[in-house]
Amino acid sequence: MFKESTCDAKGRILVATQDIQPNTIVLQDQAILGLPDGYPVCLGCLEPATEKFIPCQSCGWLLCDNTCPYIENHQLECEVFTKSKFKIKLEDLTKRHMIYSIVPVLKIVLLKENCEKKQSVIESLMDHWEDLQENPQTIMLVKYMAAMFRKQLGLSWVSDQDVQHAFGVLKTNGLGHGGRSCFVYPTVCLLSHSCSANLDIVGSPNFQVTFRSKKLIKAGEELTWSYANILDLKPVIRNQLRTVWNFECTCERCLDPTEFGTNFTTQQCDCGGYFHEETCDKCLKHGGRIPLSEQSELLQLINRAPLTTLQKIESTILANYHYSHLVTCRYVMRMLDLLVELEEANNYKNKQLVTQGETLLKTLEKIDGRYGRPYLKYEKIFNLLFN
Structure with missing residues (x-):
C-alpha cells in the first residue's frame, strides 16, 4: 500500500503505491520504545503514577505492579538503576519531575550496548542537532545528562555525542509529546507533517499505533499526518512546528493564504475582503482588527x-x-x-x-x-x- 522513498527537502518519506480510498487502515506500527514524558509513570506500561503504585523489587522505581504486562519495557534502565543504586524521592506524583524527562534519553542511549536491531533504527533517524545546538540551554542540558550517565549511573562508555543524538531523536521523532508518555516507532517516524494531512491516528499513541486515510490518496502521493492541532490559529501552529520540530511548514494549506477558500484563521475586513499578510486582499487596508x-x-x-x-x-x-x-x-x-x-x-x-x-x-x-x-x-x- 506504501513504500519508503526519499525527498531532497525532507529525507526519508512514505509514498502510496496505489490509490487508497478514504477511511482505509493504511499503517500499523509497533513502538521500539515506550517512554515517560516528564511526569511520574510506571516505567513499564507508562500509566500515570498513583499512590497505589509499588517500588520495583530490583531498582525501587515506581511500577503499577510487579506483574505489569509491559515490564520488559523497564528492563534496561532497571539494571542500570539497580547496579548504581540510583533512586529519587517524589513528593507529588501529579507534577512534572526532571528525572522523568531524562529517563527517556537514557533508555535510547542504552540501546547502543543492549539491542543492535533497535539501535540501528535509532541511528537511522534524524536528530536535527545542528538546529538544537543553537540553544545554549539545550547544550547545557545534554552535557549535564551525559555527565550524569557516566558519573552517577556508571556508564563510562556514554559519549556526549550519544546523548546528543538520543535527545535529538526524541525531540524530532517522539510521538505523544504533551501527555505523560511518548513512543518511538520505526515506520511512523517517516511520516511527514502536513496541516492538511491525508492520514489520521486511530485512538491515542500507545505501544501499537494505527493510522487510517481521511481522504482519497493517489498512487505516488506522500503519506502525511499532522504533528500539531490543525484546529488552531495558523501562526500558533507554525510557531509550534518551528520551536518543537525545527522546521517551517510548506504544506498546501500553509502556502494557500485562503486555506482552501475558508479563510479559516484570517480575519475579514469591513469591505468584505480578508487580511492576508496583514493587508486586505480587496481594499488594501493594512492591519487586522x-x-x-x-x-x-x-x-x-x-x-x-x-x-x-x-x-x-x-x-x-x-x-x-x-x-x-x-x-x-x-x-x-x-x-x-x-x-x-x-x-x-x-x-x-x-x-x-x-x-x-x-x-x-x-x-x-x-x-x-x-x-x-x-x-x-x-x-x-x-x-x-x-x-
Missing part, C-alpha cells in the same frame, strides 16, 4: 465556557468573526457539545444555529477531510440534534 493574543484568549474561554457564557459572548463573536473563521467554528463546536450533553437542542433550535452548524461541517471538510475526526464527530452530533 483583532490581535493574535486576544484571539487565543477568546479560544481558551470558548473551550471551557458553560452554555450561559457562550450566550453572553455570542454577539461579540459573530460581530467580529465570519462564519468559517476558527473562532466561530470553535464556538459552534462548543455549543453543539454542550447541547448534546444537556439534551437541550429543542430550546436552541433556530435557523442561525443550524446555518452555523452547516458552515462548520463544510469548513471542517475543506480543512481536514470528510473522514477527519472533527468532521465525523460533529456530523454525528449535528444529525442527532437537528435531523
